[in-house]
Amino acid sequence: MLASFVNRLEEADLKPSGKNLTPDRLRIEILSGLTVALALVPEAVAFAFVAGVDPLVGLYAAFIVGLITALIGGRPGMISGATGALAVVMVAFVALHGVEYLFAAVVLMGLIQLVVGFMHWGKFIRLVPHPVMLGFVNGLAIVIFLAQLGQFQVPGTAHGGSHGIPNGDWLTGTKLYLMLALTALTMAIIWIWPRITNLIPSPLAGIGIIAIIVIGLGLDVPLVGDLASIEGGLPPFHIPMVPLTLETLWIILPFSLVLAAIGLIESLLTLNLVGEIVGKRGGASQECIAQGVANTVTGFFGGMGGCAMIGQSMINVKSGGRTRIAGTVAALFLLAFILFASGLIEKIPLAALVGVMFMVVIGTFAWNSFKIMTKVPRMDAFVIVLVTVVTVLTNLAIAVVVGVIVSALAYAWSNARRIHAETETTEDGAKIYKVNGPLFFGSADGFVELFDVAGDPKSVIIDFAGSRVADHSALQAIEDVAAKYEEQGKSIQLRHLTHDCHSLLSKAGHLIVDSDDDPDYEIAVDYSVKTGIIGGH
Numbered sequence: 001m002l003a004s005f006v007n008r009l010e011e012a013d014l015k016p017s018g019k020n021l022t023p024d025r026l027r028i029e030i031l032s033g034l035t036v037a038l039a040l041v042p043e044a045v046a047f048a049f050v051a052g053v054d055p056l057v058g059l060y061a062a063f064i065v066g067l068i069t070a071l072i073g074g075r076p077g078m079i080s081g082a083t084g085a086l087a088v089v090m091v092a093f094v095a096l097h098g099v100e101y102l103f104a105a106v107v108l109m110g111l112i113q114l115v116v117g118f119m120h121w122g123k124f125i126r127l128v129p130h131p132v133m134l135g136f137v138n139g140l141a142i143v144i145f146l147a148q149l150g151q152f153q154v155p156g157t158a159h160g161g162s163h164g165i166p167n168g169d170w171l172t173g174t175k176l177y178l179m180l181a182l183t184a185l186t187m188a189i190i191w192i193w194p195r196i197t198n199l200i201p202s203p204l205a206g207i208g209i210i211a212i213i214v215i216g217l218g219l220d221v222p223l224v225g226d227l228a229s230i231e232g233g234l235p236p237f238h239i240p241m242v243p244l245t246l247e248t249l250w251i252i253l254p255f256s257l258v259l260a261a262i263g264l265i266e267s268l269l270t271l272n273l274v275g276e277i278v279g280k281r282g283g284a285s286q287e288c289i290a291q292g293v294a295n296t297v298t299g300f301f302g303g304m305g306g307c308a309m310i311g312q313s314m315i316n317v318k319s320g321g322r323t324r325i326a327g328t329v330a331a332l333f334l335l336a337f338i339l340f341a342s343g344l345i346e347k348i349p350l351a352a353l354v355g356v357m358f359m360v361v362i363g364t365f366a367w368n369s370f371k372i373m374t375k376v377p378r379m380d381a382f383v384i385v386l387v388t389v390v391t392v393l394t395n396l397a398i399a400v401v402v403g404v405i406v407s408a409l410a411y412a413w414s415n416a417r418r419i420h421a422e423t424e425t426t427e428d429g430a431k432i433y434k435v436n437g438p439l440f441f442g443s444a445d446g447f448v449e450l451f452d453v454a455g456d457p458k459s460v461i462i463d464f465a466g467s468r469v470a471d472h473s474a475l476q477a478i479e480d481v482a483a484k485y486e487e488q489g490k491s492i493q494l495r496h497l498t499h500d501c502h503s504l505l506s507k508a509g510h511l512i513v514d515s516d517d518d519p520d521y522e523i524a525v526d527y528s529v530k531t532g533i534i535g536g537h
Helices: 003-013 021-052 055-072 085-096 099-118 120-126 130-152 173-195 202-217 246-278 284-300 310-318 323-338 352-366 378-393 396-416 445-447 472-487 498-509
Strands: 420-425 431-439 459-469 491-497 522-531
Touching: 003 284, 021 055, 021 085, 021 130, 021 202, 021 310, 021 323, 021 352, 055 085, 055 284, 055 323, 085 099, 085 130, 085 246, 099 120, 099 284, 099 378, 120 246, 120 284, 120 310, 130 173, 130 246, 130 310, 130 378, 173 202, 202 352, 246 284, 246 310, 246 396, 310 323, 310 352, 323 491, 378 396, 378 498, 445 472, 459 472, 472 491
Parallel strands: 431 459, 459 491
Antiparallel strands: 420 431, 491 522
16 A cells, blocks of 8 residues: 555655656655665754754754655655754854744745745856866865764764864773774775675664664764764744734845755755766756745754755765655654654664765765866866865855856956958958957957958958857957957958847847848848948047
8 A cells, every 4th residue: 555655745756767656665765765764864953063953953954844845846856954054154143143043944945945946046046057066066075074073072062163173172092992983883884784785775784783882792883972962853834923014024035045945955966966877857947946945944943954965965966866766754753853762863873874974975075076177177176176065064055156156257357369351452452350259258358359450451340250249248349359450441241140030139229230131041141340430429
């Protein structure tokens, strides 16, 4: 009966090999979901501390956001929940305005993400260049690594720090050595286990074996319960207790916009990353809508909001999770931990979970980027390093925006330097300028400098067969050149401009042109600029 229900829920997504769900696939998905749920607990608690809210606020967010995005998200297999990228932005806001304003901001954040999804703006994630993607992956891997260092601190001494790294007293002596040894043993088990069997995901095997060793030998090491109690009830419906005024809106709107941007950028980049692993594309708009619904609901149930989690998503896909079942099961397991099994989960050693996350870091970091940076253009290598560093020092949204801007400027500069012209003279004495390279805002000045207005003959032809007129700056540059020739009493002709260029020139109203379209090639063969009829001069 369960398999039948899941088959209807999953539809095409449940058929990675073109067949219906099998008992073996169901086993893999459930065990993968359990592994993810175990890894979600310390992350949600730690990020709640970073944001300055109660641990249950983080756990409720992980459950609600994880469940909704698993059911209706754009990429089956992707995991969402409370994240450090959002938590580090929340801490100052919570300290200044309180947790109720945070809940209201999360609701507005979700509504903003819904608008982005319904407007299909998620497709603009395609504008993120590959070097920025590599920087994002490397930066997030480093952030995940740094966040785990907080588990090597004495429980109860930590308080909010950047990127999930609590500021507290470090473990020393036997506890530190045991923590390091158990973490290394967990990593070794995860590495060796697939060579023994695939019946149980290696991260789950690592967690289970280390837990048995610690409990059986009575080792004194930090446990999940040392972070905080995860015991609680069902998330209660709660309308944020804030004044329904414009003043409240102006307080939360800027913050909600930042949260929505960070959440969508991290989610869409993670969607692309998971898509490359599982061999699927698309789903950006659907993911934006899912994130919007999840955060809107979370804000009304006392959650801190969330987005896609690259670490837990990697755990899921590496454990074999390929459908919506794994994410759904992970969320339900997390709720079960809160309601019924808090005492058991709190006995899990943190070293086991740290070992799992360290293996995620190793698997997530794009190690080939070191080799790539020696072969790609220097600017691309610089962008990879820049995005990585900015991701670690600030937040993902700023890093991606900076990376895209730098990449765009580098591209514009590169194309601006390509503008040049070859000249020749016709039998009747007219001079032809054959322009090559794109004509846009970056190359407009260079285009104007190509012409020897004073030394040219009475008739000049500008041939755009090897060029492309792209924007208003390009039109203005053409007008400036035409104006200079007009002042000298000379005439010019514009040749081989495409239909869209002709349309731009006509709409601009600066140049009065005659056109005679080539019927074979569908391009405007000749545009004669009538001297003395150039607008504005």
